[in-house]
Amino acid sequence: MSLRIVVAVKYVPDATGDRHFDQDLTTDRDAVDGLLSELDEYAVEQALQIAETADDAEVTVLTMGPEEAQEALRKALSMGADKAVHIEDEGLHGTDIMGTSLVLAKAIKHLGYDLVVCGMASTDGTAGVVPALLAERLGVPQVTFLSEVALEDGKVTGRRDGDAASEWVEATLPALVSVTDQSGEARYPSFKGIMAAKKKPTESLDLSDLGIGEAEVGLLGAWTAVSEATARPARAAGTVIKDEGEGGKQIAAFLAEQKLL
Structure with a gap:
């Protein structure tokens, strides 16, 4: 049986864009371009590296979001992932981290998996x-915030760097890992990869499909709310001093007046 790797990714507003809230105090995602979360690119990269060292492995990228979220999936497919799964439903609008972990966990169970890989944050x-919540819902061990990760003999191992020391952690499959932006640069999609992504299944x-009621997700099911x-305020003009x-x-x-001395 092949090694089944699922990578949870997110389609996020471009951080360089003019982001603001909509009338319902959720992020207005139509007002700014979106893209695959940069931190999730590291997760895709590490999943691909693990798959390349396995005898037989399949990498599936999973996301939830509006129709435009397919752009994040296409980026991951062009990097080398084998297939994609897109969870799209109007009832997901306004879903918080608790609802997100529920939806992703249901989808991952639906797909089947041996290893789940996430970025350290969106x-x-x-x-x-979300990685910790997801592992709890799946009932599997988690090894999070890894700057190095490897798979061998049915175990996933990794290095977690702290302020004063680094520690090596491991877990037996099935398991979940999250990786940091120190885990290695994500590859750039090649032209061949971009063309091949168009033919990969989504x-x-x-x-x-996941057996989730609308009251469990969205604004209605959110555990938190922006009140x-x-x-x-617009940035004020700076003080000019002529010497x-x-x-x-x-x-x-x-x-001294600004209490910086």
């Missing part, structure tokens, strides 16, 4: 807890 929400699922949001012999003193006075 670049929009940056909560960093499965579509909705809430009914108020205020736009950040006519007293520039140093003026700068020092300004820094």
Whole structure:
């Protein structure tokens, strides 16, 4: 039986764009271009490297989101993943991390898996807890925040770097890992990979396929809610100091006034 690797990825708003909230205080994803979360590119890369060292392996990329989220899947497929699964349903709008972990867990169980790979966090929400929640829902061990990961003899091992030391951790398959941006640069899709991605299978699922009720996800099922949001004020013009012999003193006075000295 082949090694089944599932990589959970996310389609996120471009961090360089002008992001803001919609009227229901959820992120307005139509107002800015989206892309595959950069931190999830590292997860795809590590999954591909593990697959390349296995005798027989299949890498499936999984995402939930609007129709445009297929762009994230195409990027992962062009990097070398074998197939993709897209969970799309209007009832998912406003889903928080608890609902996200529920949907992803149901989908991963539906697909079947030996190893689940995640990025350390998404670049929009940056909560960093979905991998742990996902492992709990799947009932499998988790080895998270890895800067190095390998698979051997039915075990996944990795290095977790802390402020003062590094530790080696391991888990027996089936298991879940999350990797950091120190795990290795993600490969660039080649032209051949981009063309091949167009022919790779993509499965579509909705809430009914996963046996999830609308009350469990979306704004209705969210455990958290944004009660108020205020736009950040426009940046004020800076203070210009003309040095006519007293520039140093003026700068020092300004820094002291700002309590920076």
